[in-house]
């Protein structure tokens with residue numbers, strides 16, 4: 001049995017590019033995630049964050065390395081249903097991550113049908129509860145994604161992830177397509193849901209300011225490697241690496257009043 005809920009060891013990803021050459025996107029990345037904890041993964045564009053996130057979620061194969069959830073080693077992409085259920089993904093673009101031809105009811109009900117034996121009445125009740133959980137009116141059930149704002153679509157994406165009752169939700173820049181006020185509301189919602197349900201987040205972000213308030217620990221990536229990892233406060237107040245310092249300097253101070 002592993003010590004933590006999730007342990008990733010020596011993750012390595014080599015992509016075969018279109019011109020037939022190999023490109024190493026992620027090298028020797030290791031981290032752990034405790035139950036009810038948030039690990040923020042931060043780094044500039046192309047640093048390998050999404051590649052790590054997708055390997056953890058079983059969406060792309062690992063070139064090498066291991067991922068252990070609880071006491072179980074997870075295979076790359078050929079995961080059994082219960083392992084797929086345990087790690088859910090919230091995407092960066094809330095609108096395009098939802099099927100435009102499906103009503104909100106059907107989108108949120110999909111994991112319920114896939115993972116749990118529930119009758120139609122129970123599904124309807126659970127969809128209502130999930131919409132309540134993410135702060136959306138129940139009437140939205142009969143709407144389509146195109147009739148909702150970006151922030152509302154992201155709430156639907158979160159409800160869909162929660163429907164699977166996962167141990168871990170990978171949040172891949174879930175607020176970067178949203179404006180500042182909506183960003184803050186979604187972060188608050190994710191924090192509230194974590195307190196209520198004890199779910200763990202792997203939270204990907206470009207900049208440190210987004211993850212300051214939500215992450216217990218932070219892992220900084222650059223060019224496919226981890227340059228620094230530690231408690232959020234330590235990373236902000238006593239960064240050890242020049243690259244981390246440059247990310248901190250890039251933050252407009254007004255965005256994180258607690259940090260001043």
Ligand SMILES: Nc1ncnc2c1ncn2[C@@H]1O[C@H](COP(=O)(O)OP(=O)(O)OP(=O)(O)O)[C@@H](O)[C@H]1O
Nearest residue numbers: 015016017023025044045046047048049050051052
């Ligand atoms: N399918 C692929 N084939 C080839 N190279 C890829 C593929 N997917 C990603 N890459 C490359 O791997 C590197 C890491 O990409 P990744 O998307 O993981 O970075 P990221 O840190 O999430 O970036 P962003 O913040 O822009 O999403 C990049 O150089 C990217 O071009």
